[in-house]
Amino acid sequence: MSSPVTGGPGIESLGTMLTAGALLSDPASTEAYRHDWTRLPDAGTPLAVVRAGSAADVQATIRWAAEHRVPVVPRGAGTSLAGGATAVDGCLVLSTERMTGIEIDPTTRTAVVEPGAFNAAVKDAAAPHGLWYPPDPGSFRISSIGGNVATDAGGICCVKYGVTSDYVLGLDVVLADGRLVTLGGRTVKDVAGLPLLKLFVGSEGTLGVITRVVLRLLPSPSPAATLVAYFDDLRDAAWAVVAMGARVRPAMLELMDAASIGAVEDFQPMGLDREAGALLVAQSDAPGAARTDEITVMAGCCEEAGARSVFATDDPAEGDMFLEARRAAGPAIDARGSVLAEDICVPVDRLPTAMERIGAIAREHQVEIPVFAHAGDGNLHPAIVHVPGDQEGRRRAEAAFAAILQVALDCGGTITGEHGVGRTKRSALPAQLGPDVMELGQRVRNALDPLGILNPGVLW
Numbered sequence: 001m002s003s004p005v006t007g008g009p010g011i012e013s014l015g016t017m018l019t020a021g022a023l024l025s026d027p028a029s030t031e032a033y034r035h036d037w038t039r040l041p042d043a044g045t046p047l048a049v050v051r052a053g054s055a056a057d058v059q060a061t062i063r064w065a066a067e068h069r070v071p072v073v074p075r076g077a078g079t080s081l082a083g084g085a086t087a088v089d090g091c092l093v094l095s096t097e098r099m100t101g102i103e104i105d106p107t108t109r110t111a112v113v114e115p116g117a118f119n120a121a122v123k124d125a126a127a128p129h130g131l132w133y134p135p136d137p138g139s140f141r142i143s144s145i146g147g148n149v150a151t152d153a154g155g156i157c158c159v160k161y162g163v164t165s166d167y168v169l170g171l172d173v174v175l176a177d178g179r180l181v182t183l184g185g186r187t188v189k190d191v192a193g194l195p196l197l198k199l200f201v202g203s204e205g206t207l208g209v210i211t212r213v214v215l216r217l218l219p220s221p222s223p224a225a226t227l228v229a230y231f232d233d234l235r236d237a238a239w240a241v242v243a244m245g246a247r248v249r250p251a252m253l254e255l256m257d258a259a260s261i262g263a264v265e266d267f268q269p270m271g272l273d274r275e276a277g278a279l280l281v282a283q284s285d286a287p288g289a290a291r292t293d294e295i296t297v298m299a300g301c302c303e304e305a306g307a308r309s310v311f312a313t314d315d316p317a318e319g320d321m322f323l324e325a326r327r328a329a330g331p332a333i334d335a336r337g338s339v340l341a342e343d344i345c346v347p348v349d350r351l352p353t354a355m356e357r358i359g360a361i362a363r364e365h366q367v368e369i370p371v372f373a374h375a376g377d378g379n380l381h382p383a384i385v386h387v388p389g390d391q392e393g394r395r396r397a398e399a400a401f402a403a404i405l406q407v408a409l410d411c412g413g414t415i416t417g418e419h420g421v422g423r424t425k426r427s428a429l430p431a432q433l434g435p436d437v438m439e440l441g442q443r444v445r446n447a448l449d450p451l452g453i454l455n456p457g458v459l460w
């Protein structure tokens, strides 16, 4: 399966240090690791791929890469929507896909997880113990815990339960010189030393490679009741979200605009109302009567904002159907052409403004921009669709992409709420952070990776 790459710096010497089958260097095998879900047209060609079987494999790979000054692109499941796991020419793609161990400890309510395990596998392993791992990116069935930690992934339940970093208690990380450090552990409290654990969460593979994660688990939540509201006007739906945010704490609060509804119905008919201007899906998992109270308050907010129909159900299967419709929005829009995926996040009270400006940008640049959103967090996913191979369309899509990043900044928000900066948003990062914070970040990165071998081109 593996053969030396012509001209590579003695890649076969790396193969002898790794567990059997870890090194792939024939182009037919490495081709599958060039792209992530972003499918950037300028993805590079790797020198080789290491499918690490252990932390020792990761250490050997990093040491070899440092010695030969070869860039390393850490990779979980490759579902990055920011180009974070996209190969660069002559790199080693360091995949954790074979490191999938999971151990649940019901006593401390923790899970010790290898980085390649999928998010869904952790949820499945916790469930028989009456435990739950909350972070639920739309990709939870196809993305890895290592990738989730490296991007500080969010998801649908963040509005009540927080993001990945709220659940990371401990990490093993292989540093750019090959040393393995253990940060944190299984205790809920730990304030010994600088909070370095948090530095690695969301570092997008630029500071080290995560080889083990200790996750906090919660007791399984009560079954949720679901509220569904259709609106004629997207702005009314946005105002309903603002009103709800001030009055209740939903377990999820998601939005789809008319174009997203249409895309889902085209992709996989689910009986959504194609005539509506927007759909809100909210849930409450509050215990007992509080659940009904929350649903009543949320329904009132929708009606006051001008909803054309409001519907609530206690039936989990019915609620799941709407949740699945929302989860299908990303893949359904992807099926319409090439997509530039945005991930801006604004203070919730600026949602209506952000929505209006995105609509104006779509008209100005003559591009289709369906919007779906973790609306309760103010986290919007405008998806700029263009026709593959149409250079002029791509240019207009890129102009719209930059304009939407500016909307986030004008609204006092961020260019990325959960997908990361990756390669796609780095040009806008200085405008958000400013020169002093950029320089601080660069100093940290230089200190941890003085040779600049870890994920070059990501962040800056």
Ligand SMILES: Cc1cc2nc3c(=O)[nH]c(=O)nc-3n(C[C@H](O)[C@H](O)[C@H](O)COP(=O)(O)OP(=O)(O)OC[C@H]3O[C@@H](n4cnc5c(N)ncnc54)[C@H](O)[C@@H]3O)c2cc1C
Residues within 6 Å of the ligand: 036, 037, 073, 074, 075, 076, 077, 078, 079, 080, 081, 084, 085, 096, 115, 136, 137, 138, 139, 142, 143, 144, 145, 146, 147, 148, 149, 150, 151, 152, 153, 154, 155, 156, 204, 205, 206, 208, 209, 210, 211, 330, 331, 418, 419, 455, 458
């Ligand atoms: C359909 C769909 C829906 C999505 N929905 C959401 C969502 O709701 N919320 C959300 O936050 N994201 C979402 N995403 C984006 C993506 O799934 C997340 O960013 C996810 O966390 C990436 O995990 P991964 O295993 O695929 O990582 P990869 O794509 O392989 O890598 C992502 C980044 O993490 C780094 N990395 C990976 N593993 C390691 C490691 N062990 N050590 C150090 N660095 C590492 C990579 O270098 C890269 O920078 C979605 C993606 C898709 C395709």
